[in-house]
Amino acid sequence: MxxxxxxxxxxxxxxxxxxxxxxxxxxxxxxxxxxxxxxxxxxxxxxxxxxxxxxxxxxxxxxxxxxxxxxxxxxxxxxxxxxxxxxxxxxxxxxxxxxxxxxxxxxxxxxxxxxxxxxxxxxxxxxxxxxxxxxxxxxxxxxxxxxxxxxxxxxxxxxxxxxxxxxxxxxxxxxxxxxxxxxxxxxxxxxxxxxxxxxxxxxxxxxxxxxxxxxxxxxxxxxxxxxxxxxxxxxxxxxxxxxxxxxxxxxxxxxxxxxxxxxxxxxxxxxxxxxxxxxxxxxxxxxxxxxxxxxxxxxxxxxxxxxxxxxxxxxxxxxxxxxxxxxxxxxxxxxxxxxxxxxxxxxxxxxxxxxxxxxxxxxxxxxxxxxxxxxxxIVASVYRDLQRMVTDGRWKLIRYFRSPITNTGSERIQLFDLLNDPWETNDLSGDPSQIANIERLASELTSWMQASGDILQDKNVIPVSVGTEGE
CATH class of the missing domain: 3.40.720.10 (Alkaline Phosphatase, subunit A)
Structure with a gap:
């Protein structure tokens, strides 16, 4: 108009x-x-x-x-x-x-x-x-x-x-x-x-x-x-x-x-x-x-x-x-x-x-x-049916999915402290002390995916192996 x-x-x-x-x-x-x-x-x-x-x-x-x-x-x-x-x-x-x-x-x-x-x-x-x-x-x-x-x-x-x-x-x-x-x-x-x-x-x-x-x-x-x-x-x-x-x-x-x-x-x-x-x-x-x-x-x-x-x-x-x-x-x-x-x-x-x-x-x-x-x-980003990311400015969670279409990808997460690790070299997802932090970010990501109309909004954001580093 x-x-x-x-x-x-x-x-x-x-x-x-x-x-x-x-x-x-x-x-x-x-x-x-x-x-x-x-x-x-x-x-x-x-x-x-x-x-x-x-x-x-x-x-x-x-x-x-x-x-x-x-x-x-x-x-x-x-x-x-x-x-x-x-x-x-x-x-x-x-x-x-x-x-x-x-x-x-x-x-x-x-x-x-x-x-x-x-x-x-x-x-x-x-x-x-x-x-x-x-x-x-x-x-x-x-x-x-x-x-x-x-x-x-x-x-x-x-x-x-x-x-x-x-x-x-x-x-x-x-x-x-x-x-x-x-x-x-x-x-x-x-x-x-x-x-x-x-x-x-x-x-x-x-x-x-x-x-x-x-x-x-x-x-x-x-x-x-x-x-x-x-x-x-x-x-x-x-x-x-x-x-x-x-x-x-x-x-x-x-x-x-x-x-x-x-x-x-x-x-x-x-x-x-x-x-x-x-x-x-x-x-x-x-x-x-x-x-x-x-x-x-x-x-x-x-x-x-x-x-x-x-x-x-x-x-x-x-x-x-x-x-x-x-x-x-x-x-x-x-x-x-x-x-x-x-x-x-x-x-x-x-x-x-x-x-x-x-x-x-x-x-x-x-x-x-x-x-x-x-x-x-928070801000979040997507890549195909394979990856989702959320960050609050300091903490950043990346969730990886295995694609049922291409049979590629990994069921795992990464967690980075961007304040102390801006190059994302130290994955903290396997640290048991970070479970609450991971769950908080995962909840934020789930809400964002639903609000954005994400095609993967029904996917489980936290893999079963949370608390131990993914393979």
């Missing part, structure tokens, strides 16, 4: 540049204390804005975590209600967003914003069409070679026939940044814009252009404390595509090279975002633009013996979330728990835009402005 607003009030609203990366881990930003990676542009956004450091993805029912995760960002609704119902027996791809829910860009458009999309849209074409009135270099795939990017021009009919797709050979991050720059430089309308820029970096293949490809040497890379040659048990998806990017067992030199390549992609992405920011400054609208930076999920890259995002460890479910612009305090880092379904409500709150009634995420706007201490007591 279109929001009634005067031109005077509309003019008071900020422009929005919403930037979303693919596979950018929550801690892989220099300003967050990671001295191994150079991110001067994102660091400047952290210094001049507010970073929400404890933001988790809702999760996925498919190995291609990007699409369902983005659906949660677009709708502010739990995965089980944001996408068209999925039949786990067929492991259907969770990419199609329900037609009866309003998306973030659609809501901004109805509130008077000019909406424009650039880059990756890993969801259905109909959801893009009802959200954006313009776009450029639209990529409807999960990934591609960064130097061979299949894209569409914006199609006002919303059909996007395959014959209209064409190949671009500019490196993807520069390609999408160029399109964003063109939009900003050419924009003349007398109303604010909502510019959505979705990158495919730092997703593999991780071969950044020079000088970024050679910027990080594997000999200089320090392996994280949770590096392991192999994961200690079957997570249920041990041979998914991402896990095949490195050999088994993981070799230290190979993982160091993967980390070097990953950091090179991130630093190149950072530089390209800098070009978008420079365009806002040249246009004279930087201080009147809300800039949002986030990612669809994180990535293991050797941590816990894993390579991908098909797990619920912090490296894979925790994402960066930075706000910079009007109404956002400078130099603030928040540790309050948040979910990626909270991003849309927060953007709407910062822009004084009414939310759709069906939105279930909670706005971080009051917390950012210092009017509350936080919005969530």
């Amino acid at each position: 279109k929001e009634e607003i005067s031109l005077t009030d509309l003019a008071k609203r900020p422009h929005v540049v919403f930037l979303i990366a693919d596979d950018h881990r929550g801690e892989a930003i220099g300003a967050f204390g990671n001295e191994a990676v150079q991110t001067p542009v994102l660091d400047s956004l952290v210094v001049s804005g507010t970073a929400c450091r404890n933001t988790h993805i809702f999760g996925a029912l498919t190995g291609a975590v990007c699409a369902p995760s983005r659906a949660c960002v677009h709708t502010g609704i739990p995965l089980f209600r944001a996408t068209i119902g999925k039949d786990m027996r067929n492991r259907e791809h969770s990419s199609v967003i329900r037609s009866d829910v309003r998306l973030m860009a659609e809501t901004m458009r109805d509130a008077g914003y000019h909406t424009h999309a650039v880059g990756k849209w890993h969801n259905d074409k109909a959801s893009l069409s009802r959200s954006f009135e313009g776009g450029d270099k639209l990529h409807f795939h999960g990934m591609s070679d960064h130097n061979q990017v299949p894209v569409f021009d914006y199609d006002p009919t919303g059909v996007y026939p395959k014959e209209n797709e064409y190949m671009e050979h500019t490196f993807s991050t520069a390609l999408f940044s160029n399109a964003a720059l063109n939009f900003i430089e050419d924009y003349q309308e007398n109303k604010p814009f909502f510019l959505y820029v979705a990158y495919t970096a730092p997703h593999d293949p991780r071969i950044a252009p020079e000088p970024y490809a050679s910027m990080y040497k594997k000999s200089d890379i320090t392996l994280p404390p949770n590096f392991a040659p192999e994961h200690p048990f079957d997570t249920g998806d041990m041979v998914v595509r991402d896990e095949k990017l490195a050999g088994w067992p993981r070799e230290e030199d190979e993982i160091r090279q993967h980390m070097a390549d990953y950091y090179g992609m991130i630093t190149h992405l950072d530089a390209q975002i800098g070009r978008v920011i420079d365009a806002l400054k040249a246009k004279g609208i930087y201080d009147n633009t809300l800039i949002v930076y986030t990612a669809d999920h994180g990535l293991a890259v050797g941590q816990h013996g894993l390579m991908g995002k098909q797990n619920l460890y912090e490296h894979s479910v925790r994402i960066p979330l930075i706000f910079r612009g009007p109404g956002v305090p400078a130099g603030k880092e928040l540790q309050a728990l948040a979910s990626n379904i909270d991003i849309f409500p927060t953007v709407a709150g910062l822009c004084n835009v009414d939310l759709p009634e069906e939105t279930e995420g909670i706005s971080l706007h009051p917390h950012i402005c210092g009017e509350s201490d936080g919005v969530r007591g």
Whole structure:
């Protein structure tokens, strides 16, 4: 439903540049204390804005975590209600967003914003069409070679026939940044814009252009404390595509090279975002633009013996979330728990835009402005019919299920004290003194699963062997 607003009030609203990366881990930003990676542009956004450091993805029912995760960002609704119902027996791809829910860009458009999309849209074409009135270099795939990017021009009919797709050979991050720059430089309308820029970096293949490809040497890379040659048990998806990017067992030199390549992609992405920011400054609208930076999920890259995002460890479910612009305090880092379904409500709150009634995420706007201490007591995440996670910020419980469909996975739990063990190396689930803690978190997880419409809500969250480490 279109929001009634005067031109005077509309003019008071900020422009929005919403930037979303693919596979950018929550801690892989220099300003967050990671001295191994150079991110001067994102660091400047952290210094001049507010970073929400404890933001988790809702999760996925498919190995291609990007699409369902983005659906949660677009709708502010739990995965089980944001996408068209999925039949786990067929492991259907969770990419199609329900037609009866309003998306973030659609809501901004109805509130008077000019909406424009650039880059990756890993969801259905109909959801893009009802959200954006313009776009450029639209990529409807999960990934591609960064130097061979299949894209569409914006199609006002919303059909996007395959014959209209064409190949671009500019490196993807520069390609999408160029399109964003063109939009900003050419924009003349007398109303604010909502510019959505979705990158495919730092997703593999991780071969950044020079000088970024050679910027990080594997000999200089320090392996994280949770590096392991192999994961200690079957997570249920041990041979998914991402896990095949490195050999088994993981070799230290190979993982160091993967980390070097990953950091090179991130630093190149950072530089390209800098070009978008420079365009806002040249246009004279930087201080009147809300800039949002986030990612669809994180990535293991050797941590816990894993390579991908098909797990619920912090490296894979925790994402960066930075706000910079009007109404956002400078130099603030928040540790309050948040979910990626909270991003849309927060953007709407910062822009004084009414939310759709069906939105279930909670706005971080009051917390950012210092009017509350936080919005969530726990956050939880899902992965297929194999894993569930819940954390209260300090204690974290991961529940693993054995899939009756694929006959993979393990019936067990893990418990981590994130305050004293942020790398999740010391599983306390076998400690009898932690039984009460486990039962408390399990109860929280059960309630969350029921409230979210989880497909596994009838499953027993605590395995029979609680109190002794699972096999």
